[in-house]
Amino acid sequence: MFDLRAIRENPDHFRKAWNRRASGLGDKVDDILAHDAALRQALTDKQEAESARNANSKLIGKAKASGNEAEFERLRDEVAEAKKTIEVAGEQEEAARNELDDLILGLPNLPLEEVPEGKDEADNAEQKKVGTPTALAFAPKDHADLGEALGMMDFETAAKMSGSRFVVLRHQLSRLERALANYMLDVQTGEHGYQETSPPFLVRPDALEGTGQLPKFGEDSFETTDGMWLIATSEISLTNTVREEILEGDSLPRRMTAHTPCFRSEAGSAGRDTKGMIRLHQFNKVELVSIVKDEAEGLEELERMTRCAETILERLELPYRRMLLCTGDMGFGARKTYDLEVWLPSQDTYREISSCSYCGDFQARRMNARWRAAPSADNPKPKPEFVHTLNGSGLAVGRTLVAVLENYQREDGTIGVPAVLQPYMGGLEVIG
Known part of the structure; x- marks a missing residue:
């Protein structure tokens, strides 16, 4: 708005x-x-x-x-x-x-002047690379082949009950997915000050309108028979917690995180990433949302949020790069976005694993979410102002699982467990 x-x-x-x-x-x-x-x-x-x-x-x-x-x-x-x-x-x-x-x-947010102009991902600007792309002494397998060979990743059974773009994880891979989510939450809450939240997965249409998914992108989400919608990301639920509220200035910034399933129809991705876990209809994600006062705080928070996501990749020792998205590749509600892309040996390239965006007051105007400064001698009755919002993945759990499988794979088909996850895996060092 x-x-x-x-x-x-x-x-x-x-x-x-x-x-x-x-x-x-x-x-x-x-x-x-x-x-x-x-x-x-x-x-x-x-x-x-x-x-x-x-x-x-x-x-x-x-x-x-x-x-x-x-x-x-x-x-x-x-x-x-x-x-x-x-x-x-x-x-x-x-x-x-x-x-x-x-x-x-139906109109997208205004990009900041510092955002490079461009049409698509080819025009994004690389900001930095961290870590050296994993070089294996053998031909790398992709995550789907690795998971299926272990008997712990089952697309066929999922298809019988749900169709394509679903997966059943079993045994140690199911535990690894849970370990990743728990580790992410522990870092984001214990070290980075995000408040853990358990929000609804079903919301009314005005919640999606508030964060920009409706009316323009209805085909990308799933609507239930009673007019409710499954969340495509917990950004929707978390950001709407301040809907139609006037927050006190000293309560900001407000930082929230949630681990939820996410549901996307992937209507615009026909033929893309049809194999494996890169693009599923249902996946898990640890989301980060921040509510701040204004643009100055928002841009500072964007750098902070992006570093919070990068911390997870670095501690998992996964090579990645940070990209500043161009105007044509940026999300509908964003004014500035950083994508984090993790290295996948089987594809010999980097793939998106997190997207962190500053939205200005775009969502707040749609939700009527405001804040008010404390009264002062100069301003005894301050008027409410629209908050500014940010969101980011901290991280996409399924894609992080994919990255761990591919970067930690061994020639015999087993998978090493990253050191920081071993306590969450009962001390397990190798999946096999």
């Missing part, structure tokens, strides 16, 4: 920013201004007609009492005409407001 007054006062700023997202997107500014003008005109017509109706209604009684029949008839006709105008203007107001809301809700 956007500040209409800001668009009216500086339309060229919005045109330029949206054109950086996609050529021609800035033309939507003209549509916004047209619908906004129609809405304001309808409101003016309605208010003027209501004033005329109210004023004439008071005069009707006087005209009737004085026996001035002609004046009485004239006033009665004017009141009737005003009522018609109010009704028509009300319909025009509703139509203009709906058209304006539909248009604005």
Whole structure:
């Protein structure tokens, strides 16, 4: 959601920013201004007609009492005409407001100036690399072949009950997945100050609208028969915990984390990553969400959040790189995003394992989430302001499992267990 007054006062700023997202997107500014003008005109017509109706209604009684029949008839006709105008203007107001809301809700957030302009992932900017890509003395197997050979990763059985893009994990791999999630939560809560949260997995549509998944990306999520939606990420649930709230300034920043299943239809990924666990309909993720006051705090928090995610990769000793996403590859609600990409030996490349985004007040406006400063001598009654939100993966558990299998694989098909996970695995050092 956007500040209409800001668009009216500086339309060229919005045109330029949206054109950086996609050529021609800035033309939507003209549509916004047209619908906004129609809405304001309808409101003016309605208010003027209501004033005329109210004023004439008071005069009707006087005209009737004085026996001035002609004046009485004239006033009665004017009141009737005003009522018609109010009704028509009300319909025009509703139509203009709906058209304006539909248009604005479908427009992405404005990228910050520091975000590189580009069309897709080829235009992203590498920020750093950590660790040396794993070099194995034998031909690496992919995680699906490794898991199936161990008898602990079963896509066939999952397909029988659920179809494609599901998996059944068993025995030590199931425990490894749980170990990864527990380790991530322990680090993020115990060392990084995130508050562990257990949110709902089913939400109402306005929760998805608040974080930007609806109305534009409904096909990417699963809707239930009663109109509820399965969360595609716990960012939805965690961010909506401040919905329609006014937070006290001294309670910010607020940092939350959750380990939940996530559900995605992957409607736009036909033919991509059809084998293995890279792109499933159901997967687990440890999410990080921060609520802050303003842009300055938000950009500092983005660096902090990204480091919190990187810490997990470094302690698992997994090679990775940090990418600054370009305007064309950035998520719908983001103003700036870092992707963390982990090395996968079987693909001889880096693949995304975490995405950390600063969203500004984009989601807060859609949710009406605000904060208020403490009263002071200079400002005894401070007005509420919209909070700024951030979200990131800390990490995607399934993809981290994939990375561990591939980077810790041995020639005999067994898998080494990273040292930091061994206490969570009952001291187990090798999966096999």
